[in-house]
Amino acid sequence: MLKFAPILLAIVYGLVMYRFSAWRTARTLDEQSTELADPELKKLIDQMAGALELPRIRVHIYEIDPVNGLAASDGxxxxxxxxxxKYANGEVSKEELASVIAHELGHVALGHSRRRMIDFSGQNALRTALAMVLSRFLPGIGVWIANTLTTLLAARLSRGDEYEADEYAAALLTKAGIGTAPQKTLFTKLEALTSGRAGVMPAWLMSHPKTDERIKAIEKLENKWGIA
Known part of the structure; x- marks a missing residue:
């Protein structure tokens, strides 16, 4: 039994760190965010709420500089x-920003935000636990294998989630009368905002699918739904 103690400790450590990360993320969001009050965006958000038969959709501004949308595990x-x-400066339209909100709603509705953390603390805890386990059986290369497996698994799961959230957003935007065009134009803009990083990293190591692949997936949905 004692020989399995390090493995059990590694698993417990991973679970504790995951819980701590969830608590820390929720607290950070509470302390550094305020509810969105933009009247033009609110009209589009209300349209999406109506399409979902919800009384309202609460969207918050998270006070950090990186360009991103987030779905917390609490919804x-x-x-x-x-x-x-970017929206206030006219670089992104209100419809394009609404498509981001629709995408994040997809993560919530499909359960993605409950499966993975907004930050990577949970992933780091898993990597540490796996490295501890593998190092007992594969000294010297266990840590490298753990890092590689964790990175590949996280990237693959994340890309799958992104495609699913894109499809959810496309359906919601169509039903709300906003349309899928803002999704596609925003994908192209985000490619530029990330300084061409997508063209450097291998697709299988990226947490998000490539821009052209996401646009093609949306166009397939448009053809399937008979949208011009």
């Missing part, structure tokens, strides 16, 4: 201040 939707600033 809250966040747009970063950096992303909102």
């Amino acid at each position: 809250r939707i966040f747009i970063t201040r950096g992303f909102y600033r």
